[in-house]
Amino acid sequence: MAQVLEFKLPDLGEGLTEAEIVRWLVEVGDVVAIDQPVVEVETAKAMVEVPCPYGGVVTARFGEEGTELPVGAPLLTVAVGAAEGSSGSAPSPSSSLPSSPSSPSGSGTESSGGSGNVLVGYGTGAPAARRRRIRPDRLDRAVAEAPVSVAPVVAAPVAGVLVAEAPVHEGPVPVVSPLVRRLARQHDIDLRRLAGSGPDGLILRADVDRAIRTVEETAAATAQVQAPVAAVVAAPNGVAAASDAERIPLRGVRGAVADKLSRSRTEIPDATCWVDADATELMAVRAAMNAATGPSAGPKVSVLALLARICTAALARFPELNATVDTAAREIVRLPGVHLGFAAQTERGLVVPVVRDAHTRNAESIGAEIARLTELARTGKLSPAQLTGGTFTLNNYGVFGVDGSTPIINHPEAAMLGVGRIMAKPWVHRGELAVRQVVQLSLTFDHRVCDGGTAGGFLRYVADCVEQPAVLLRTL
Incomplete structure (x- = not known):
């Protein structure tokens, strides 16, 4: 006897409550295996392939591509064992599907129609079965026999x-x-x-x-x-x-950004300080690094990677800014490691990938990780885990051709460093007017975690490293 089971949109983790159907991977009448991806959805954080915990015949799909569904809403229905009681030569779906890893003999979990695995984002990684069609008359007969x-x-x-x-x-x-x-x-x-x-x-x-x-x-x-x-x-x-x-509905990435920024402005008493810095020496050092040849030369280092390394050195000196505030307990929580977020603009909107354990990496390693995460962001393949857990954010808005900004803190972090464009400007250098490469640096910080003296000290150290890269060598 066949049984129709309903598969609802699972909890995708990280507090996400809804997802938009991007592409169906199966159609009504297809035979699916346990844990086979059946639909690709877009959450506020990433693109996700959702696996189905049941094996059988797809009898219905809920929602067209582009439809937004809340967590817990019906996604599709599957007739488990639908062809077993039917006449003719139609094969049973369960006989053509691979056994569940937890039940190699074909009994146990598979016989009940579910994998028993927890669905949080990406399923269990079981190999997808070949899609197979069955004749509509057999599907109708099988579903008609199924108790609903x-x-x-x-x-x-x-x-x-x-x-x-x-x-x-x-x-x-x-x-x-x-x-x-x-x-x-x-x-x-x-x-x-x-x-x-x-x-x-x-x-x-x-x-x-x-x-x-x-x-x-x-x-x-x-x-x-x-x-x-x-x-x-x-x-x-x-x-x-x-x-x-x-x-325009505030949903998906745009909705998530709106919620986070609104919460930041509501909960965090922020303040901003800024300074202009002469980046001529930093640009010269970067050019020398990338011009080096030989086996030890390594990949080219970006300006963002150098600034990220400067930030980790500054946070080691001013750990007050690598923190968050527990409002319920009225406590400042200083975090032991630096997980550095960096703002990346994509076709889907602004996202902030996170470089894990940035305090343990050198400029070359940070640069490689930034490049890898940026490529994933552009293709929409970042996982929720790669977009959360940051402790400090670096925002390079200079790529948009602007000089300065007052960044909004990426809640629940305590600070964000903004970097404007690096451009030639008249500058007094060694007592004489000269054309130098100048950049504006701005720091927005949570005034609960520190006062202006600490924030100013952090920003001044960053500016000193930009103007005199030799200062950074002391901490390498």
């Missing part, structure tokens, strides 16, 4: 009409035909609020057709009532807004 457990349906006055007060089905929706599901999706009909006229509340095509007509009639009546309304409506903040104004 649903919550009691509140009777509607007319079958097939959406009932606003009706509770949402908690189990699989009683729909067998993929055509009915597709028709409902095309017309934005919520099957979970639809009372079916078939046996045991089964939703038929006629029910969906009646619901579509009801929605269209309601929309037409509403349009007639609202026709005299002016084209300008009052916005929530009281400012008049044109009815055709573009509205």
Whole structure:
């Protein structure tokens, strides 16, 4: 006897509560193996392939590509053992799938239809089975034999009409035909609020057709009532807004950035100090490093890598800024290691990858890790773990051609160093006016963790290392 199991969008970790469907990896009628990736979703932090804990035949998918689903929402349904009781020569899905690693004999976990593994982001890494189609007549027969457990349906006055007060089905929706599901999706009909006229509340095509007509009639009546309304409506903040104004949902990366920056501004009493520094000597040292030849030359070192190494040296001298504040306990928590975040602009928005244990790395190692993480960011392949856990952030906004800024702290960190563009400017050097390579450095810090003297000392040390790289040699 087949059993239809519903797979819901799992908790993807790191406090994420929703994800957007980017690409379905399976279709209705495909046979899937336990822990096979079935859909690619985009969270506020990364692209994730979600594995299914059940092995069997996909009977339904919930949500088109581009749809945003909350954690816990139905993702798809799988008929486990669907073909075992059917006649003919159709092979059983379970017989064509690899056994679960935890049950090599084919018993145990696999027989119950689930892997038993915890789904947090990337599944268990089991090899994906070859996709296989079965004939629609066998699929319909198999699903029809499968017991579907649903919550009691509140009777509607007319079958097939959406009932606003009706509770949402908690189990699989009683729909067998993929055509009915597709028709409902095309017309934005919520099957979970639809009372079916078939046996045991089964939703038929006629029910969906009646619901579509009801929605269209309601929309037409509403349009007639609202026709005299002016084209300008009052916005929530009281400012008049044109009815055709573009509205962009704050979700995904943009939504996560908005939440974090709003929280930073709300919770952290920040202050900013800045200084102009003569970076001529630093640029000369970098040029000499990258011009070196021979077996010990190594890869080229970027300016960002040198600045990152300067930051780790400065944090060793001023550990107050490598900290966070436990507001509940009213305690400053000084962190033992430096996990250095750096701002990276991508097509998906601003992300902050984290170089782990930056305090143990030299400039060459930091540069290599920055390059690796930047490439992952550009391709959207950063994992949530690579985007969290930072203790201090370096923001090089000079790449956008601007001189200065007042950065917003990356909550829950205590400070961020901003770096403007390095450009030729008139500068007094050794008592004479000269053209030098000048950069503006700005430090935004949490005033709870330290006072201005500490923040100024940190920034001054960074500026001294930029102006006289030999100062940094003392800490290498």
